[in-house]
Amino acid sequence: MSGPALSRLDSHRAIHESSRYDAADLTEILERAITKGDDVAASQITCLLIEHWQSRTLRHAQMEEEGLYVEALERHLDLSTLIVSLKRDHDLMRKLIAEIEDLLGGAKWAQIVTSFQTLAWIEKTHSFDEETKLVYELMQRSTVVPETAS
Numbered sequence: 719m720s721g722p723a724l725s726r727l728d729s730h731r732a733i734h735e736s737s738r739y740d741a742a743d744l745t746e747i748l749e750r751a752i753t754k755g756d757d758v759a760a761s762q763i764t765c766l767l768i769e770h771w772q773s774r775t776l777r778h779a780q781m782e783e784e785g786l787y788v789e790a791l792e793r794h795l796d797l798s799t800l801i802v803s804l805k806r807d808h809d810l811m812r813k814l815i816a817e818i819e820d821l822l823g824g825a826k827w828a829q830i831v832t833s834f835q836t837l838a839w840i841e842k843t844h845s846f847d848e849e850t851k852l853v854y855e856l857m858q859r860s861t862v863v864p865e866t867a868s
């Protein structure tokens with residue numbers, strides 16, 4: 719099932735923005751720790767960021783794949799290409815987070831920061847597409863009153 723929060727543009731967008739702003743704040747803190755040369759803090763903040771992306775963005779993605787996307791496809795098969803591309807974005811974010819976990823072991827800070835920035839770019843682009851091409855579209859379709867036969 720998909721909660722009503724995912725079906726409405728305002729609440730769905732608010733979920734995206736809340737996670738995005740928290741990730742941006744944490745990424746800034748990580749960059750400051752790296753600039754100071756504080757490897758212990760950098761390592762702790764990277765763990766927090768990984769946890770953040772997993773528990774917020776990836777969990778949200780999983781809920782969409784098990785609810786919103788399934789329900790959309792049941793009613794609107796023409797949205798299948800869009801949904802394949804949105805799921806691909808989710809997969810790219812999953813892969814990137816797994817790569818960051820590997821990089822953490824080697825304390826490869828420059829690559830870790832670049833990966834978090836890439837992750838943020840994918841998430842922002844993905845969320846814009848999801849909001850405008852899927853959620854908004856579904857809302858529009860649900861408010862169309864079918865013509866009655868005369």
Ligand SMILES: [Fe+2]
Nearest residue numbers: 779782804848
């Ligand atoms: Fe998504």
Ligand SMILES: [Fe+2]
Nearest residue numbers: 730778782848
């Ligand atoms: Fe979403």
